[in-house]
Amino acid sequence: MTTLRHSPARHRVVALAYDGLCTFEFGVAVEIFGLPRPELGDNWYTFAVAAVDEGELRATGGIRIMTEGGLELLAQADTIVVPGWRGANTTVPPALCAALHDAWQRGCRIISICSGVFVLAAAGLLNGRKATTHWRYTTMLREAYPAVVVLEDALYYDEGNVMTSAGSAAGIDLCLHVVREDFGIEVANNVARRLVVQPHRDGSQTQQLSRPVARTRESQRLGQLFDFLHLHLAEHHTVASLAQQTGMSPRTFLRRFEESTGTTPARWLLQARLRRAEELLIHSPMRIELIAAQSGFATAASLRHHFQQQRGVSPAAYRKKHSVPAK
Numbered sequence: 001m002t003t004l005r006h007s008p009a010r011h012r013v014v015a016l017a018y019d020g021l022c023t024f025e026f027g028v029a030v031e032i033f034g035l036p037r038p039e040l041g042d043n044w045y046t047f048a049v050a051a052v053d054e055g056e057l058r059a060t061g062g063i064r065i066m067t068e069g070g071l072e073l074l075a076q077a078d079t080i081v082v083p084g085w086r087g088a089n090t091t092v093p094p095a096l097c098a099a100l101h102d103a104w105q106r107g108c109r110i111i112s113i114c115s116g117v118f119v120l121a122a123a124g125l126l127n128g129r130k131a132t133t134h135w136r137y138t139t140m141l142r143e144a145y146p147a148v149v150v151l152e153d154a155l156y157y158d159e160g161n162v163m164t165s166a167g168s169a170a171g172i173d174l175c176l177h178v179v180r181e182d183f184g185i186e187v188a189n190n191v192a193r194r195l196v197v198q199p200h201r202d203g204s205q206t207q208q209l210s211r212p213v214a215r216t217r218e219s220q221r222l223g224q225l226f227d228f229l230h231l232h233l234a235e236h237h238t239v240a241s242l243a244q245q246t247g248m249s250p251r252t253f254l255r256r257f258e259e260s261t262g263t264t265p266a267r268w269l270l271q272a273r274l275r276r277a278e279e280l281l282i283h284s285p286m287r288i289e290l291i292a293a294q295s296g297f298a299t300a301a302s303l304r305h306h307f308q309q310q311r312g313v314s315p316a317a318y319r320k321k322h323s324v325p326a327k
């Protein structure tokens with residue numbers, strides 16, 4: 001059983017509910033933070049739902065919700081989730097803005113999914129900060145809140161104790177990012193496994209894929225390529241060699257790869273190699289030089305450079321924080 005090593009003691013997550021609730025986004029918050037996970041030990045999140053409006057709340061799909069409390073619950077939260085909003089042009093209640101601002105000032109982490117970014121912006125939490133939202137809303141967000149630095153093409157963005165995500169499914173990526181920050185990569189991977197989703201998608205990946213699923217034959221070839229690359233991350237790869245592996249021309253390969261993944265082969269390889277390095281740092285006592293070689297980095301200096309650039313810490317600091325104690 002995977003047990004929690006360094007979790008905040010009973011970290012309390014509170015999700016907002018409101019009349020006109022976005023059901024999918026709300027379900028993401030419930031699934032990741034509110035679902036009991038006995039396989040992870042005793043220190044998982046506690047979860048509550050705070051009503052923005054009084055009485056019975058209507059949710060998309062004909063669902064009606066009654067909650068355990070109102071905005072007073074935000075004063076007890078360590079993390080607040082805003083799961084979408086009932087309309088980009090719909091006024092955010094002043095009481096909600098005040099409660100969120102108070103929570104933010106005392107250090108509470110506040111995250112939004114999709115159109116929930118408009119609630120954070122109305123509360124003044126994004127002034128001078130970078131934020132993202134669903135691609136349909138980026139222009140509206142920029143025009144309504146010019147003090148916000150709107151990211152056109154990102155799945156999610158972490159500004160410390162304020163985080164925003166793009167369209168609905170990107171909320172899963174952001175919530176898994178939060179789990180990874182709180183409990184480490186092993187626990188986040190465990191949660192992703194139960195959800196049957198990718199354990200980690202880089203937040204800077206593009207939102208819009210012109211054809212999310214490749215043609216059947218090409219999809220099979222790319223799937224086989226990904227399996228091959230995971231087994232041979234330490235080897236040198238070029239666009240030409242990867243194209244040959246899939247039986248495509250380099251130009252076709254690049255186009256199909258980006259259509260399928262939303263990123264380039266070089267960026268995909270970098271992230272895969274960093275994840276391999278993370279696993280080795282957590283689970284093995286190997287020296288950094290050997291980890292660099294086994295995860296596909298030419299030198300330890302190269303690993304340190306990319307790790308610092310992409311993860312914001314050195315490999316040694318990451319190992320110290322996340323390594324699993326020997327049994």
